[in-house]
Amino acid sequence: MKIAVALALGLLTAAAAPQDREQTAEAAYSAARAASPTPLRLDRDRQEWRLYRQSEGADVAETDQRWTERWAAAGARDSRVRALAVAGPTLSRDCVDIGISGCTTPTGGYLNIRGQVLMWQLQEGFTPEDGKTAGYVLLTGTDRLRAEAWGHEGVWYEAPKILWIEDQAYVGVAGVMAGTGVFNADALFRFTPDAPRPLTEIDNFSWRDTDLPGLLPTGLEIWKGVSFNYDTLTARTALWRPADGNCCPSGGEATLVFEIRDDRLVLTQLLRDGAE
Template sequence: MRASLIAVLLSALAIPASASQADLCQQTYGQRACSATSLAPLRAEMAHKFAAVMALGNRTATWQARHDAVLRDIRAALDYDGKPMDDVALEQTFRDAIDAYDKALAQAQGVRTMIKTPSARSQTCMAKWLDRGCGVTASGVLWRKDGQPVHWQMMDGASGDDGIGAGIVLWAESGHGTAKAIGWSFDGVVYEPPRMTQDGMIWVPGRTMGTGNGNADLLFKWDAASKSWQDIELESWRDALPAKLPTGFGIWKGVDYDFEGMAATSKLWRDKDPNCCPSGGDALLEFSIAGRRLVLNAARFDIVDKWARPATGS
């Protein structure tokens, strides 16, 4: 197990094992984070916790993308205004990532990763994270094109860390009346029942808590080489979004995916819009899948003409 964790970590860092310790640190965390000796324990803890999360095998493409985003923030060491982070803010960036990994590890401890197939249809929650009034809201079976079943269970309740929330676990039948977990999530406050797309992907629509109404969708694709379901990461495509939108327009909340058509729709916000009231028209986003991530190919707009024209006055 120890050797496998080290292998996962080195692969995640994408740095040759032969690199010097100083070079490895610089390439991974940047000069600022490596020059602060007080951050050395946090660097080690974050690397260890991330390796442990990856070793769970749950939604590894998603966790890899989240980790990569954290490392980019640490290397840049800039705050939201583009100014250099102070030592407290840089340290907090490490701690926030560690907290996220700790939560993922805690959630995994209560997930039934191997079950007897009838258990997926029971009224007993097959995960313990929502330990305050957990109830099964729905369960069922999806069928792969070759006839192999995928079992799923949705639940809601509350946890000590998150308050009110929801969860979902999916299992692929492994023979002899047993099933092995494909993946799980407690990111959302609401999920819709999973569906099998015409392309044979498993799509779970979901939303997060808060006014941002963010996405908690899950997408899994069958990988013939490994004979397993693998998650498709649905978050990093937003990095490409600003370059594809008109200047002064943005998408501030979750989008409405349609993975049957590999697209999504959203309202557009102008820079001066209040959060409640987008005035920039509608956007149609077009996607493809590259490896294990969703890629934004194009964004098409239906913008009100008076806002699309350059301003000529006050």
């Protein structure tokens, strides 16, 4: 089925005029965004696609086709996951099908958020695109559960945690991507139990571009993922100097302090260890 969809999309995209290819990609993006539990990540992907199309020497036809296929597959998967009715007793033994092959679930449980129960499941397996992978699913309901948020961008995830800011609850899932950069696969959501979609994605990535440059000490950089602590809404990181090797940061370590404003994670302080 996936192969047939990809071939059909490929033929249509390749045969289309440039404007039609662009519109086809935009339509696939919009459909995927409507179904996704993490639409802000799709917005970031769209920005990447747009920037590449404008770059010198870009193969516009190829990138339009690639992103169209990617968004079409994501939209179909997420629409399917949203339609699932998961039997509560099966959660401890059967993976909720979010697209991981050879899936097993090593752990799961529930969060009691002032009387509102949010079930969760962690997963391990692989995907043809990324190889070994891990995933998480957050669900609401009682006997028949409904998936509200999910993802499998990382190779490892921690059990979700509740964060309270005044009377607003947030749910954080710490995760790590594959590779030496151990970049973040974390997900953070605002929990509104009575909303049609109770979990709203928090932008937990733009702080690197918007907030971090103005807080880094001169001559120091952050090259890899950071280790979030959702109990305190902080993170720990090493600091690199330009001449350092990727393996060996020499600038010490720091604590990053965050706030959540308008559904965005905002970096407010960088506290370098030992600095006065």
